[in-house]
Amino acid sequence: MTTIIALTNQKGGVGKTTTSSALAAGLSTFYDQKVLAIDLDPQGSLGFSLGLDIENSSTIYDVLKGTVSIQDAIQTTDYCDIITSNILLSSAELEFTSAEREFCLKRALTPVLDNYDFIVIDTPPALNILTINAYAVANHLIIPMAPEILSLLGLTQLKETIDSVREKLNPSLNVLGLILTKYNKRTLLAREVKEMAENIASQIGSCVFDTQIRTSVSVAEAPAHGLSVYDHAPRSNPSLDYKDFVEEVIDKTGHSIAGRIQ
Ligand SMILES: Nc1ncnc2c1ncn2[C@@H]1O[C@H](COP(=O)(O)OP(=O)(O)OP(=O)(O)O)[C@@H](O)[C@H]1O
Ligand SMILES: [Mg+2]
Numbered sequence: 001m002t003t004i005i006a007l008t009n010q011k012g013g014v015g016k017t018t019t020s021s022a023l024a025a026g027l028s029t030f031y032d033q034k035v036l037a038i039d040l041d042p043q044g045s046l047g048f049s050l051g052l053d054i055e056n057s058s059t060i061y062d063v064l065k066g067t068v069s070i071q072d073a074i075q076t077t078d079y080c081d082i083i084t085s086n087i088l089l090s091s092a093e094l095e096f097t098s099a100e101r102e103f104c105l106k107r108a109l110t111p112v113l114d115n116y117d118f119i120v121i122d123t124p125p126a127l128n129i130l131t132i133n134a135y136a137v138a139n140h141l142i143i144p145m146a147p148e149i150l151s152l153l154g155l156t157q158l159k160e161t162i163d164s165v166r167e168k169l170n171p172s173l174n175v176l177g178l179i180l181t182k183y184n185k186r187t188l189l190a191r192e193v194k195e196m197a198e199n200i201a202s203q204i205g206s207c208v209f210d211t212q213i214r215t216s217v218s219v220a221e222a223p224a225h226g227l228s229v230y231d232h233a234p235r236s237n238p239s240l241d242y243k244d245f246v247e248e249v250i251d252k253t254g255h256s257i258a259g260r261i262q
Contacts, residue, residue, distance in 0.1 A: 003253050004109075004119045005176065006134040007142050010154055012125035015144040015181030017045045018219055018229075019245075020122035022238075023142075025050070025079040025228035026246035032261050033117040035080035040089070040105070040134055041124040047084030050077050051226020054084045061089040064096065064104045064133075070112055079228055081116075093129050102169050105133040117255070127161050135162070136169040140176040140253060145200075147183060147193045159204050175206035176252050179245060183212035211244040 005023070007016045024037040039046035044054040052075055060083045062068035074081045096104055109119065121134045135141065141162070166173050178201045180193065197208045218233035225232055229239045250257055 002113050002116050002119060003140070003255050004121070004138045005140045005142060005249070005253070006121040006123055006138040007144060008123045008131060008134065008158075009143050009145060010125055010127045010131070010158060011145075014125075014146045015179075015213065016125070017041070017043075017049065017122050019142070019144045019179060019181065019213070019242075020046055020120050021049050021223075022229055022242035023246060023249060024082075024118075024120040025230060026242055027118050027120075027250075028080045029228070029230060030243065030246060030260050031250065031257050033257065034115065036074065036112065036116045036119045037080050037082045038105075038119065038121045039083065039085035040121055040130045041085055042087050042090035042092075042130075043124065044084060044086040045223070046122045047075070047082050049223030049226070050079060050082060050228070052077065052082060052084050054086045057084060059083065059089065060085050060105075061092070063108050064089075064092065070108050074112070080120075089130070096129060101129060102132050102136045106137040109137060127157060131161075132165065132169070135165040135173060138170070138173060140174045142176050142249070143178045143204075143206075144181050145178055145197060146181050155200055155203060162204060175201075175204055176249065177201065177207050177209045179209045180212040182215045184215045209245060209248050211241055211248055213238050213241045213245065 007020045009016055024035045027033040028035045047054045058068040058073040063070050063073045073083050123131050123134045178197055180197055201208050214237035216236045216238050218236040219229055219238045222229045222232035233239055
């Protein structure tokens with residue numbers, strides 16, 4: 001069965017795209033899983049960060065509009081298959097007005113679902129129709145949070161959105177956990193931050209991943225090379241941390257996997 005995971009947080013710059021990319025690349029590189037990564041953010045960073053041309057290719061916008069088949073929008077990379085996005089997707093809110101517009105992505109994915117072990121969806125920093133489409137099709141949400149912008153602000157809105165999606169669109173939507181990114185033990189009282197995150201997580205009926213992703217400039221550099229963090233800086237802290245995170249994701253989703261290959 002395919003496990004669908006969406007990375008979400010309406011706050012900007014908390015590590016959604018970085019974590020989506022590391023999760024997708026990690027599942028395929030270390031566990032030989034067939035992975036499709038989908039960029040649902042009009043900023044288009046996910047495809048770009050894994051080395052793809054996002055301006056001259058078919059995107060998720062074309063798929064959701066029904067002008068391109070999903071098979072034709074899938075691009076293959078060394079890491080995983082990807083459906084890119086670009087700024088055109090920002091008109092989705094106005095353009096997708098049909099009944100059941102929350103299920104556009106779910107309907108679009110049906111023909112290729114069986115081809116993948118995991119589908120990883122990167123979402124925009126918003127709670128809009130794109131985010132709702134991701135929530136409506138996902139089995140699990142993962143919420144990245146950066147300690148410097150860690151706060152309870154926005155949590156009520158996120159919780160209400162998740163509750164409403166569970167009620168109306170996707171009863172089995174699970175919040176797999178909250179992952180602390182850009183973590184720096186030296187500048188922050190680590191225990192305090194972890195406690196605060198646990199408090200936030202418990203309010204949405206979830207928990208905090210044991211792994212924290214430490215800060216390193218290597219993470220910011222990797223996208224410019226179109227490489228995953230594992231290839232760009234294999235010995236960097238984030239590379240090691242993301243490896244552990246991917247293992248935790250596999251354990252928590254209960255996805256049966258033969259074992260680590262690297
Ligand atoms: N562990 C890390 N160490 C250092 N920099 C990081 C780390 N994780 C992410 N960053 C940097 O922080 C910035 C924001 O990260 P990212 O784009 O993944 O966040 P986002 O939540 O997807 O943002 P947006 O909401 O705009 O989509 C990027 O410049 C990225 O390189
Ligand atoms: Mg992003």
